[in-house]
Amino acid sequence: MTAFVNQLPIGLSIGAVLLLIALGLTFTFGQMGVINMAHGEFIMAGAYTAFLLGDLVLALPVAFLVAGVMGLILERAAIRHFYGRPLDTLLLTWGVSLVLQQLARDLFGAPNVQVTAPSWLAGGVGILPYNRLFIMGLAIAGVVAVWAYLTRTGLGRRTQAVVQNRQLAATSGIDTGRVDMLTFFIGSGLAGVAGVALTLIGPVGPALGTYYIVDAFLVVVAGGLGQLRGAVLAAIGLGLLNSYAEFWSDASLAKVIVFAVIIAFLQIRPQGMFVLRSRVLT
Amino acid sequence: MIKRHLPFAAVAVVALVAAPLLLEPFRLGLLAKYLCYAIVALGIGLAWGKGGMLTLGQGVFFGLGGYSMAMYLKLTEAGDGGLPDFMVWSGVENLPALWTPFANPVFALGMAVLGPVLLALVLGTLVFRQRVRGAYFAILTQALAAAMVILLVGQQGLTGGTNGMTNFFELFGQDLADDSTQRGLYLVVASVLGVLYLATRQLVNSRYGRLLVAVRDGEDRVRFLGYDPALVKTVTFAASAGMAGLAGALFVPVVGIISPALLGVVPSLELVVAVAVGGRHALAGAVLGAVVMGYAKTAFSEQFADGWLYLQGALFILVMTLAPKGIAGLTERLRRARTT
């Protein structure tokens, strides 16, 4: 029975991990329509940043910068030629992710490296270790920051304008190029932060990104592309579902169940949890 | 008319006559493998290039075809009342009921195509009717591939788990290790690809093909022309699934193994990438892309076992940025440049 009750906080903490890895993706996806398959490798970059610095707290801002700059370079070098063609960027960024994985293998070696968690994260309350609580806190902070950015700042509004009508944005005086760069910088930077957090609970190696990317995408889909509230609810929902499905069956079956539930869910809410309708025909 | 078919005829002659004569058996086997992928690519070209459905889970259909064929091969090998090797070491004592009909080659081959078609029909009906499309559809199919792999891996007694199935000896009484059998298989694969290519081309040049393009570019508008876009998409998706299934069935005797690794997220993506590199707007581009990328992967990994991923990724990034319409788009541009 306690094990059963324990699954609740565990589900929430799984949800927090999902949210953290999906947050940056939601951002770039929702704000720019870019499906960034290299997101996982930006997460990896964040994790390696933590490894190199050896200090988790310092690593958070630095990883944000490192991954953000990587995103910036990717945007300038390639993605900007692909706006309005989300499916093409998906494939392009996948190519990038392959290269980045190999790069990591050459820079840091194929075996995993270890990031030592700070001692103040040892221990926990009840079933939840402090490091899980830390991740939850980070996820909440990330959501609040993104929400404030999008709704409380002019930059956020400009970002939305560009994704909704690029040409009109340009002729309304918005420097679309700069907005793109900034958006991609932030979205990728968030991946870097997630990467730092993940060093607390998982392996740090070249394949790190591949372990999380599919789940991150599922959160984004179930939440409604780029919808922040959707992503939050979807992450929590999927976290709980995962936790209880695995509790009653096993890890493999739980993944299959999650997929089935998402399909079923899309029968009721075809565009995800939240959807902004527009009258304009496609 | 004749001029239009000339390139196809030329390619067909090279593929059917020259390749088996010139290539050593190992290389011919690899080519046969690429051609199997080309069949899948053809389906992707139809569904994605023409119909706008980016399917990142085509490996699932490929796998269903492959597993059907593998089940048949395993059963012929085990003989009456025998059990496939992996069942023995997985502790399975009686042949599962699911397996029994696959002893019949007609059933197995039929299921290799029908299984994927049915799954695609069900999935397509569910998602397309709900107007799930674009990136949603792409990601859903990707998740399907991930889930399928996990399901297959988890049912070791039924599917061979991660190992999948391997260790096949004969197909319709022919020794699979024999070079002449492999040559024969190659010819079968090449012919199937040729026939499917012609049929698909016919389809995209028909009204149906126009309708498909219309659905891709304006699904909602198509509704007001009196068509049901969900139906059009579902049928097309099922057709591409059927092709993938058939390709899978041919793949198994050619390569000698089927495993979840062949149908997961990565191989499914690789196929789509191949189509993009070849040029998704032209069916020939899709086919070409599969062969080129297949060859590139083999060549790169043989030459640079340690860093071939760089080359594969770089090749792909370059093609996508410099020639967004792929190789087919380049040749198109060249042809235009010459005529004007």
Added chain:
Amino acid sequence: MLSVTGLESGYGRARVLFGVSLEVGPGQLVCVMGRNGVGKTTLLNTVMGVLPATAGTVTFDGRDITRLKPHERVRLGMGYVPQGHQCFPQLSVLGNLLVTVEAAKQPREAVDEALEIFPALRPLLKRSAGHLSGGQQQQLAMARALVTRPRMLILDEPTEGIQPSIILEIEAAIERLHASGLAVLLVEQYLDIALRLADTFVILDGGHVVRTGAAEELHREDVQRLLAV
């Protein structure tokens, strides 16, 4: 103020404009007319930098802006209302205005000024722009161009899809803005309105300027003949 010389542009390999020249003096209202498909929108898009010019120059206030990005032109004082009542559909009406005012680095009061001119937008401020009716969106588009406090307005068929009473209001607004010294480059299909507003006409056909002249010099019949199919 705006001067276009020998402008050529098009889409890919298809050329649409073949050496278009025109002049908009300070405070002048120039009306571009022509049948469907002659290249009016293409001309305005090229002037705004949405389409690259393949030949010719565009100067604004004596400065060559042929290679500037659209947003740079906006910041120089060119306000643009594209054809087809476009908006940022998922932003509210107010959001549409705010984002533009911020991008153009103008004070918030500019929004109130624009709402003075299009009071019909006031009750809709909180509504998603994508949910507005076509006419409402068109008014929003005009207002959005105004909040950049342009020195020159470029309007592509601003009366398209607008109810008669509001057409009158829009006409009045254009007139008023023009009177206050704003230069205007207008594409308009309603001959009456064009005749009432314009100082100068430019008539396009097949990507060429076939006629230009002051309003007084052009006879109604003349214009009609040139615009006939």
Added chain:
Amino acid sequence: ETATSAKEIKVGLLHSLSGTMAISEVTVRDAELLAIEEINKAGGVLGKQLVPVVEDGASDWPTFAEKATKLIRQDKVATVFGGWTSASRKAMLPVFERYKALLWYPVQYEGLESSPYIFYTGATTNQQIIPGLDYLKEQGKKKLFLVGSDYVFPRTANKIIKAYAAANGMEILGEEYTPLGHTEYSTLVNKVMGAKPDAVFNTLNGDSNVAFFKQLKSAGATAESMPVLSVSVAEEEVTGIGVDNIAGQPVAWNYYQTTETPANDAFVKAYKAKYGQNKVTSDPMEAGYNAVYLWAEAVKKAGSTEVEAVKKAAPGIALERPEGLVTIDGENQHMYKTARIGIIQPDGLIKQVWDSGEPIKPDPFLKGYPWAGGLAAGQ
């Protein structure tokens, strides 16, 4: 063109250099390269230099089959050293049998196999898993929880463990599998903690071990309160898991970097000299390193690299290796190996706490264990 030209002999090295398994396999490849280099320095084999042909199995079993075919048919190598996961071995097996070529497989595995074209230089179950179980039993651990990756090795290993438990009065409280590459272990940890076993038997492979141990540790489990015996965690993996998270936990292998033999001193020194002082050596690396020497010895004895001749010469070859005396068994082409239980130390190395005293005869089908009667049915 054949493998043995006038001056050189081509040998294939086929491991995952990319993908999930690269983590483990790259180092095995490195150890094999070291062996080749040493042999060449010492004059080669039959007076000829060994030339390695390296291919990437890419953590993808069908690729292993394809590359094996390429090495055999295209490069015509004399033998292949390769593989890690049992899945990759199962994929390569038909290729080697079909073309009657030789594979040297260097990793501990689940047994129940004996291909005439494979030499197994890692442990089979009676040289690792059963000693591990004996150790747990000796420690008084009666209730076990089984955790493994979802593939053939863990599933088969766990079948053996269950049979052992039934025969030895032990109780299995739970058995859980996770997909290869799985990283979310909080639920599993909760299940394990909830079941309150005396010990966990861990057959997870690859990256999952990192996530599992990190999450187990932060849930408050320690080596004392919840011993976890691992059979796929060696020195290399300890680095990635983080010593803090796993120190004090037991593992079962045949070799540790700390194993005290003269051959091992030389091996560790040579390896560090070639690849870096901070590098560690581990059991699969050592088994890969051994494989090259054992094959070379057999070739010398046969006076030829010809497969059938080598197979014939191999039985009975005994060499002093870093793990001690290793002898090729003639019956099943596995090795006699010494079983060792070790405890992971705070410095990341593993200290041996128990050994079998002498090399154990390999028994892949567990014929010598009455309780294992049903397991090898049909073989």
Added chain:
Amino acid sequence: MLELRDVQVVFDGFRALDGVDLTVPDGELRFLIGPNGAGKTTLIDVITGLTRPAAGTVRFGGQDLVGRKEHQIVRLGVGRTFQTSVVFEELTVLENLDLAASFRKPLWSLARRRKGVSEAVEEALTRTGLEDLAERSAGVLSHGQRQWLEIGMLLAQRPRLLLLDEPVAGMSKDERERTGELLTQIADDHTVIVVEHDMEFLRRHASKVSVLHEGKVLVEGSVEQVSADPRVQEVYLGRRAGDAVGNRP
């Protein structure tokens, strides 16, 4: 006959249609006007199945339309154009028309190559004057040409009821004239509803007009009757042009 009874549409609490009653007999050319945002497009959306009414009935030729899918309604003979034209840019003008003309064919029969040009398509081409552009891809058409193509596609569909949402917006005077004639012709054997803001166009081509305001039908009648109605003047027409100009500061 098209019959709407007490049709209500609510968007997030906002009543776009608030009890619309409308009857259009067969063979009538009915104009629908009303202020921006009055609900005209929404009304067409309801008839064609794009928007589901919260209440009310829509009947056409004895069939209930509410709850049917868009393409099913088209199959009952209801065709429409859109306020912003949507054509298939990658297809040629001819292919666009051909697709519109072929929806009654069973899906499998579409798999054959198109041979020649059907009568309906031929007619749509000549009537819209797009013959010269037939082989051009629709993507290169200008705004106005697209509008024509849309009307052509509608004609090729051969519906019994045509709903046109601002078909002449953005057309030059001459083109408006031609469209008006075309509509009058079509109305001979079809029921047509046209939404338009161009009063001159109305005066020339409309016989019966319905005025929609705030989601309700305000008045119905001839153009003269309607334009004379003070409520219509107030909410829609505005005061006379001369006055408006005179009022300017």
